[in-house]
Amino acid sequence: MTPHENTVIIDKLVKRFGDFVAVDDVSLTVKRGEIFGFLGPNGAGKSTTIRILCALLAPTSGVATVAGYDVAREPEAVKLHIGYMSQKFSLYDDLTVGENIEFFSGIYGVPRDIRDERRAYALRMAGLEEKEQTKTSLLAGGWKQRLALGCAILHQPPVVFLDEPTSGVDPLARRAFWDLINELSHAGHTVFVTTHYMEEAEYCHRVALMYRGRVISLGTPHDLRKQLRSDTLPEPTMEDVFVSMIEREDAALAGGKS
C-alpha cells in the first residue's frame, strides 16, 4: 500500500430503518494512518455508519469499501481487516483479562508463534500487565476501554473502528486513551473514531460533523475553526463550530420546507 491510499471510501451511503433515514447520503474518504473523527450528538447516525462499515448492517444504497473490500458484497473479507470496539463495552465481564485476550486471539486466528507477543503487547498497551488474572468486571471504566481496544487489535487490523470509546470515562483516562489512538496511527493503523465530546476533535487529523444522518461539515479541526473566525469570535472552539453549523443546517432545512 502506498502511504496515502484511501482505506475507507464511502460514496452516497444511505441507511433507512423503515421510513426513518439514519444515514443520509454520506460520502467521504479516510486515508491510511489517519485519525478520522466522527462527531455529532446522540442519534446523529454515527454508530449506524460505523456498523455499515463493519459489515454489520447492509447499506440501503450507496457504496462503502474498507481496506479495499466492498462492505455489502465482501463482508467476510472486510471483517478480516478491521478491529471494532462497539459503543457498549463488549468483552466478557466474567472472564479474566488474560482469558479475554486469549479468547479473541483464538477467534481472530492470530498465528500461534506471535500470540504471546501480541498478548504482551495488548497487556502493556492497556497497562494491565499486573492484572492478567483479574476478573474483567473488577476493572475501572478506563482500563476496561483500554483492554477492549487491546483485544480489538490483537490481529493487527489495518483499519480500526472505535465507537465512542471514551464515553463515560474520566478525563484523565480519556487523555490516556487518545495517546493510544495516536500510537496506533503512528504504527500505520487507520483509526475511525466517533465521539460526542467536541474537544476531542482536536486530537483527530480530520473530523466530520454529523447531524441528523448528514455530514454537515468536514475538514481538519484547524480549518473548521478558521472558517468561523471573526471579529466577534477570534478564537472559536470546536463547540462553536458545531453549534453554528447546526444552526445553519436547521435554517436551511426550515427554508427548504417553507
Place this chain on the structure above:
Amino acid sequence: MNFERIREIIVKELRQSFREPRTRALMFIPPIIQFLVFGFVVNLDVERSKLAWYDQDNSPASRELRASFESSEYFIVTNTPSNPAELQDLMDRESVHSGVVVPPGFAEDLARGRSTRIQMLVEGTNSNTASILVNYASDIVRTYSSGRMVDLITQKRMARGGQIAKMQAPGIDLQQRVWFNPELKSRNYFIPGVAVNIITIVTLMLTAMAIVREKEIGTMEQLMVTPIKPIELMLGKTLPFAVVGLFDLTLIVILGILVFRIPFAGNAFLLLGASILFLFTTLGVGILISTVSNTQQQANLSTFFFFQPAFMLSGFAFPIRSMPEPVQWLTMVNPLRYFVEICRGVFLKGSGFDVLWPQFAALAVFGFCIITFSALRFHKRLD
C-alpha cells in the same frame, strides 16, 4: 471450518457457565429435582383401592373370587351393595373407585363348564388409574379362572356425565404392558421419560440463553465482526451443552437404576446414540429460539411455548392412545414423542435397533431439518 475457533468458544462457554451461579444451577438442579419428584412424589401406583362388591350369586365360587380380590394388595372391599341402585349411588358419591358385579348363576355356569362374565365398573375420571385398576382386576380374574371360563366385562364410568362407557376387555395390548412392567410401577414408566425431559430442557434453555445473553450484553455484536463463521459459532455454542445434557442423562440413568431399581433391559449405547440424535433437535430449536429472541425473557417464553405442547404430546405423562385422533396425528411431528418411545423401549423392554429404527429415523430427519433451518437463519448481521 476452523476447529480452533470452535474450541475457543467451547472453552469460554464452559468457563462462563460454571462461573455463573444461575447457569451452573440450571445445568444440574432441574435434573435432580425432576428426578426426585417423579421418583418419590408422583406415585400413580394403586394400592388398596376401594371396591364395592355386588354379589348377585352369593355362592362359594363367588366368595372365592372375592377372596382373591381381597387378598391382593390392590383392592379392599369396603361395601357390599345389595341392588344396582345402591352400587350406582356408591359410585356417584365416589365412595368407591370401582365395583364388581357377579351375575346370578355364576357358580352354576362355572360348574357346567359354561363361559360366564363378571362386570367391573371403574371410576374413569383418571384414565391412568382406571386402566391400572382394570389391569389388576383382569390379572386376578385370569389367575382365578385358569381353566374356568370367566370373562371380565369392564365398564368405564365417567364420573360426571353419568354414562357408562363400554371398555374393552383386556386385550393383547394390555397384557403386553403388564408383561414388560409386571409390577406396573409408575416409577418405571416415568423415569425414562424424565431423562427425555431433562435433556430437552437443559439443552434447549442453555443454548438459547447462551446466545441471547451475548446479544443482551453486546458481545454478540463484537463476535459478528470477527472472522468467525456462523457454523463455528453454532457448534461452539451447542457442543458444551450437548455434553452437559449427556452428563445429566447418564446421571439419571445411573441413579434410576441404583436408587429406584428401574430395570434397564436394553443397550446403553443404543440409548446414547438416540440421545445424540435427539440433541440435534433440541440444540437446533435452542438456536432457532435465540434467532427470534433479543432478551432472556423472550427466550424463556419461547422455550416455554415450544416445550409445553411438546411435553404434553410426548406421551410422557398422558398416553398417546387416549388422545383424540387428530391430536394423535399431531404427535407424529413431535420429536419428543419418538425419544420417549426409544427411552421406554430401551429401558423397559430391552428393544434393539431392529425394533426402534423408525423412531431413530424420525429423530434423524427432525434433527437434520431443524439444524439446517436454524443455521440458515443464523446470520452474522444485525438486520
